[in-house]
Amino acid sequence: MIINRLKKLGLKITPQRLAILNLLEGNIKHPSAEEIYNQLKPQYPSLSLATVYNTLDVLARAGALQEIRIKAEKRHFDPNPVPHGHFLCRICESIHDLDVGPLEIQTPFNIRDYLVKDYTLYFYGICPRCRKRDRSSNQ
């Protein structure tokens, strides 16, 4: 239950937070703050972009979701807070989860006197969809 997740974090239950968490629940599209705002605005006309940013910040800092900085200009958000690989398609600009087996690491860990609490792993290239499209259009 989303309400309980908020309660556990000691956060007040507000319609805005519920809406944002609901939108993200099970969402694998990794939306940006603006996309979240635009998708919720019709249902919540009073919603402010600042609230979306605030809420995402609070939730990310509480470890309830994860910020993705795979694109230069914009942040994106993943409801799964556990570090895992992400992929950005250089053609269609879509973002995908991409777990690459042996690369996935448990945090925190120690290496050469560095205490690593967290990590991000970003891949860049061409997604299956665009590869397929490319191949067929080139024939």
Added chain:
Amino acid sequence: MIINRLKKLGLKITPQRLAILNLLEGNIKHPSAEEIYNQLKPQYPSLSLATVYNTLDVLARAGALQEIRIKAEKRHFDPNPVPHGHFLCRICESIHDLDVGPLEIQTPFNIRDYLVKDYTLYFYGICPRCRKRDRSSNQ
């Protein structure tokens, strides 16, 4: 020779480019564009911040260096263009190279129909220096 590197890339040899490449040569501090600008300005008073950005962009796109997006607000630059791990200390904000053996991957590679041409691997935590300082101040 730095001049030859520029020639090989088909770029004109300008004092600004030489200065920037010289500053980066063997530099393991991963400076930002602004830091590069501030360090060079005294010797090259006519230097413009836009030139620093332009040059770094050109060189990065040519594969002569690497942009590091480990910090939210600012880009940093690494003269080593080969993908490798980077570490950001959450206390002193310093950036270090951090190679973690089995994690290092050869690019490009294929995985589940994704064509991965490039990747970034960013670690976050506490650097050896800050850990040491913490330990001694807490006693």
Added chain:
DNA sequence: CACCAATTTATAATGACTATAAAATAAAAT
């Protein structure tokens, strides 16, 4: 239901970066 701290909202501010267009210059052509 009243209170108060937390939250939301609208808007202004920030700041890294990019675009622009004029001036300067590297290097090829003469």
Added chain:
DNA sequence: ATTTTATTTTATAGTCATTATAAATTGGTG
């Protein structure tokens, strides 16, 4: 060596995601 031309540099204005601000609203405890 000089001319020529495309590239580069420069100063400055513009962009845009994000953050700060402060007033208005509201969730939840007593």
